[in-house]
Amino acid sequence: MNDLAHLPSGLADRLRAIVGDAGLVTDAHAREPFETDWRGQYHGKAALVVKPASTAEVAAVVKALSDARVAIVPQGGNTSMCGGATPDESGTQVIVNLSRMNKVRAVDAANNTMTVEAGCVLAELQRVAAGADRLFPLSLGAEGSCEIGGNLSTNAGGTGVLRYGNTRELVLGLEVVLPDGRVWNGLRGLRKDNTGYDLKHLFVGAEGTLGIITAAVLKLFPRPRAMATAMAAIDGPEQAVTLLGKLREACGDRITAFEYLPRICVDLVLKHIPNTRDPLSEPYPAYVLVELSDNADAATANATLEEALGSAVEEGLVRDAALASSDAQRLALWGLRENISEAQKQDGVSIKHDVAVPVSRVPELYALAGKALAEKYPDIRIVAFGHVGDGNIHYNCSKSERQAAEEFFRQAADVNHIVYDVVQSLGGSISAEHGLGQLKRDEIKRYKDPLELELMRNIKKTLDPHGIMNPGKVL
Amino acid sequence: MNDLAHLPSGLADRLRAIVGDAGLVTDAHAREPFETDWRGQYHGKAALVVKPASTAEVAAVVKALSDARVAIVPQGGNTSMCGGATPDESGTQVIVNLSRMNKVRAVDAANNTMTVEAGCVLAELQRVAAGADRLFPLSLGAEGSCEIGGNLSTNAGGTGVLRYGNTRELVLGLEVVLPDGRVWNGLRGLRKDNTGYDLKHLFVGAEGTLGIITAAVLKLFPRPRAMATAMAAIDGPEQAVTLLGKLREACGDRITAFEYLPRICVDLVLKHIPNTRDPLSEPYPAYVLVELSDNADAATANATLEEALGSAVEEGLVRDAALASSDAQRLALWGLRENISEAQKQDGVSIKHDVAVPVSRVPELYALAGKALAEKYPDIRIVAFGHVGDGNIHYNCSKSERQAAEEFFRQAADVNHIVYDVVQSLGGSISAEHGLGQLKRDEIKRYKDPLELELMRNIKKTLDPHGIMNPGKVL
Numbered sequence: 018m019n020d021l022a023h024l025p026s027g028l029a030d031r032l033r034a035i036v037g038d039a040g041l042v043t044d045a046h047a048r049e050p051f052e053t054d055w056r057g058q059y060h061g062k063a064a065l066v067v068k069p070a071s072t073a074e075v076a077a078v079v080k081a082l083s084d085a086r087v088a089i090v091p092q093g094g095n096t097s098m099c100g101g102a103t104p105d106e107s108g109t110q111v112i113v114n115l116s117r118m119n120k121v122r123a124v125d126a127a128n129n130t131m132t133v134e135a136g137c138v139l140a141e142l143q144r145v146a147a148g149a150d151r152l153f154p155l156s157l158g159a160e161g162s163c164e165i166g167g168n169l170s171t172n173a174g175g176t177g178v179l180r181y182g183n184t185r186e187l188v189l190g191l192e193v194v195l196p197d198g199r200v201w202n203g204l205r206g207l208r209k210d211n212t213g214y215d216l217k218h219l220f221v222g223a224e225g226t227l228g229i230i231t232a233a234v235l236k237l238f239p240r241p242r243a244m245a246t247a248m249a250a251i252d253g254p255e256q257a258v259t260l261l262g263k264l265r266e267a268c269g270d271r272i273t274a275f276e277y278l279p280r281i282c283v284d285l286v287l288k289h290i291p292n293t294r295d296p297l298s299e300p301y302p303a304y305v306l307v308e309l310s311d312n313a314d315a316a317t318a319n320a321t322l323e324e325a326l327g328s329a330v331e332e333g334l335v336r337d338a339a340l341a342s343s344d345a346q347r348l349a350l351w352g353l354r355e356n357i358s359e360a361q362k363q364d365g366v367s368i369k370h371d372v373a374v375p376v377s378r379v380p381e382l383y384a385l386a387g388k389a390l391a392e393k394y395p396d397i398r399i400v401a402f403g404h405v406g407d408g409n410i411h412y413n414c415s416k417s418e419r420q421a422a423e424e425f426f427r428q429a430a431d432v433n434h435i436v437y438d439v440v441q442s443l444g445g446s447i448s449a450e451h452g453l454g455q456l457k458r459d460e461i462k463r464y465k466d467p468l469e470l471e472l473m474r475n476i477k478k479t480l481d482p483h484g485i486m487n488p489g490k491v492l
Numbered sequence: 493m494n495d496l497a498h499l500p501s502g503l504a505d506r507l508r509a510i511v512g513d514a515g516l517v518t519d520a521h522a523r524e525p526f527e528t529d530w531r532g533q534y535h536g537k538a539a540l541v542v543k544p545a546s547t548a549e550v551a552a553v554v555k556a557l558s559d560a561r562v563a564i565v566p567q568g569g570n571t572s573m574c575g576g577a578t579p580d581e582s583g584t585q586v587i588v589n590l591s592r593m594n595k596v597r598a599v600d601a602a603n604n605t606m607t608v609e610a611g612c613v614l615a616e617l618q619r620v621a622a623g624a625d626r627l628f629p630l631s632l633g634a635e636g637s638c639e640i641g642g643n644l645s646t647n648a649g650g651t652g653v654l655r656y657g658n659t660r661e662l663v664l665g666l667e668v669v670l671p672d673g674r675v676w677n678g679l680r681g682l683r684k685d686n687t688g689y690d691l692k693h694l695f696v697g698a699e700g701t702l703g704i705i706t707a708a709v710l711k712l713f714p715r716p717r718a719m720a721t722a723m724a725a726i727d728g729p730e731q732a733v734t735l736l737g738k739l740r741e742a743c744g745d746r747i748t749a750f751e752y753l754p755r756i757c758v759d760l761v762l763k764h765i766p767n768t769r770d771p772l773s774e775p776y777p778a779y780v781l782v783e784l785s786d787n788a789d790a791a792t793a794n795a796t797l798e799e800a801l802g803s804a805v806e807e808g809l810v811r812d813a814a815l816a817s818s819d820a821q822r823l824a825l826w827g828l829r830e831n832i833s834e835a836q837k838q839d840g841v842s843i844k845h846d847v848a849v850p851v852s853r854v855p856e857l858y859a860l861a862g863k864a865l866a867e868k869y870p871d872i873r874i875v876a877f878g879h880v881g882d883g884n885i886h887y888n889c890s891k892s893e894r895q896a897a898e899e900f901f902r903q904a905a906d907v908n909h910i911v912y913d914v915v916q917s918l919g920g921s922i923s924a925e926h927g928l929g930q931l932k933r934d935e936i937k938r939y940k941d942p943l944e945l946e947l948m949r950n951i952k953k954t955l956d957p958h959g960i961m962n963p964g965k966v967l
Contacts, residue, residue, distance in 0.1 A: 125852050126852075127734075127737055127851055128852040128853075150741070171686065178684065179683075182661075183683075185690070186657075199943055201943055201947065205919060205921070206919065207920065207924075208654075208658075208884065209649050209653065209658060209879075209882050209883070209925050210923075211923050212923045212928055212936055212940060213936065213948050214698055214948045214951055214952075214966075215660070215693050215694070216944065218690050218694070219689060219693070222686055222689065223689055239740045239741055239744045241744065259602075265714045266787070269714045270713070270714065271787075312741070375603040375681045375682065377603040406683075407683040408603070408682060409683065409684045444682075446682050446684065446686070447687065451686065452686045465688070466677060468670075469678065469688070470688075472689075473688050473689045475954050475955075476689055476954065479950050479951065480947075491689075492688070
């Protein structure tokens, strides 16, 4: 309990009066899971964890903390990839965890929207949408525990972006508690609204540094009736980009997933993950996992994808392909993609890069970064895979078997710069979908236009003049 | 030439040194088309019209004007529906017209993007995209003369929003000259980039009050291979919303247009526009114009739409339907929709409202606004039609034949409030796609949360501390 000493006198009582005992986590041991990120890479220390259960409570909590100039760390499911929701080590910051705000306020099927609170778990929202015969297309690895407020604050990406866009594109309206505790009610469910500056896009992706998102109006989509899924063997990233173009020409936006896996990814999964098997009868240099979603029946969907891939085989672009003919086969193909991170982890430590370039420049990314790394670190193993359809590659580097982990990590800053410099030269981004958080807060200064950083700082100062919202993140 | 007297001494020479004689319009007569909006409703007076031909010229011009604290009116094709690009009457403001900046800088078909300058005419960009076998889906009445910088600054809507979103959703990157003359280069062609606040969304829809957009990276899409177009007769707005849901269930996002026309619209077009004919053998209370776009062949597209409409006929939801069997028939159906404004104009004066509500509440909009207007103005003729799929209704009111235009217009403010109050009660927007400009700058104060207006003003002050960018618009 003694960390409360870090709080101005009377503040804990004021907070308790707002959220009650159920909304306060004061015990040091109970606080721990909130103070550490899920990968165990960031360990902070908070004065207190507050868990408000309504927008009014969030507003009152923020007002109290703002009055006392106490720094606030907004937190959802705590699944940040870059320490975005972890407090610093001072013990003076207060975590405001939104998990108790988990109501679906409304589902409007005719408007294709649902209004949800920040603490709703993503997978639960997918189910709610399905229950209304609609699709909420945001889908990502952490969906079983991440919360929509965090998805919104980090503009989460995932596997549905090719067709449906990032979280930013899935939101029509927001409710936000501002850094002074006032509530901006922008919960509009409108497809068109041109009445001034679009404030919601400031808060989406701001990683909690401009306010706390408490609720949102999210877009829903017609639920696809059929999926067709295939693994296509190709020669490399250049063929992947060409194939993507051909498939979109043939099938339009029914192509809803297009994931690239070089052979090393398949090898790692086969080696470390039980019950997996090579997708084709012999190994190939690389693969794309393609999925087509349609409102027609399954047979038509399969035929469309089969025909498109067949024509690519005839052209010599695709060397072989396997079409899933059952749900089990579909899941097996996706398993090869989704288990890469886990397999890579079991195989040893790695230096990870979540980068994006224009889709047309993905082959150059592979060629240039591969060459630059090989010259300096001939033993490094490049395990680079991902959302080619979005130009978003998880350009991971695993250590060689003979190298010690410590030695490998000493190279991390240099490896980062080699990769990021290539990304920069291709007009890319050093954080495609994970955000900046603490992890890339300083690195971004090397790559972003100082004028853009200045504009960001000016906006931060305008909305949060006392700098209490998630300090030490992003900027 | 004497209006130059309104400019601080030496400024005209400084501007001439930047843009040359070809870039200055000083003659009062030559200035006129720039000082008046296309509908002739706003008549301003500018000190000068400057037409820079490059980003560097725009930057230097803005720097010169900013140094002298001279107000700037950014202008593209000058097709604003709300006086957004017209100067005030002081004769002291300078119009910066972007029409000479009309280069397509790059088309990247593999990335599905094109990089274009602000002065490119929209229809030309549609052609450029088609030339690369891609679709640029923004489409609206003024497309032959409006410029993309204006489309971006007003977040233009149009007929493709149901499937492709507003202009905001079509932009990946921006280049903006800030109010102090510095250039923010945010011309990124990335689908994913989570490295801080999303500044582009501040400038999109800001109607030139935060800076001048000089170039943009726009999204392209697979070009549909086939269209199926039909006019379906229904009973009213409730049936329209139900039908939209059913068609999207059956055809998914292949439904790319869904426009609602009550019978009065068809009557007006048939009366005033030559070579038009009733779409079905007898008149019905209302219609929807439905279009399906697909990458399959035309026969499949037609069969899909026919089957979906057939099932709606069986249910009694659709009373009759005509499917276009040729391009000529397709254009004839679209002509009924696209000529409504012209027919209404020829029929006499009207009070127009570009409003949006959640799609599910469109029937209530018709019922409540219709009832409230009928009670107070029993003779008023409601000509309300539009993009039901976006909840965006052009809720226009025509005067009765017996009423004088002047008397009718005296009621305008009251009629506006009746309609806008209903829109507000339904969670709607009083400007769906046209923006605020001068027209609704004051009206919006009645309907928008004061906190949201305060946030907008704070952002304006931060980015444009001297208030020189398009003053008197939006805020």
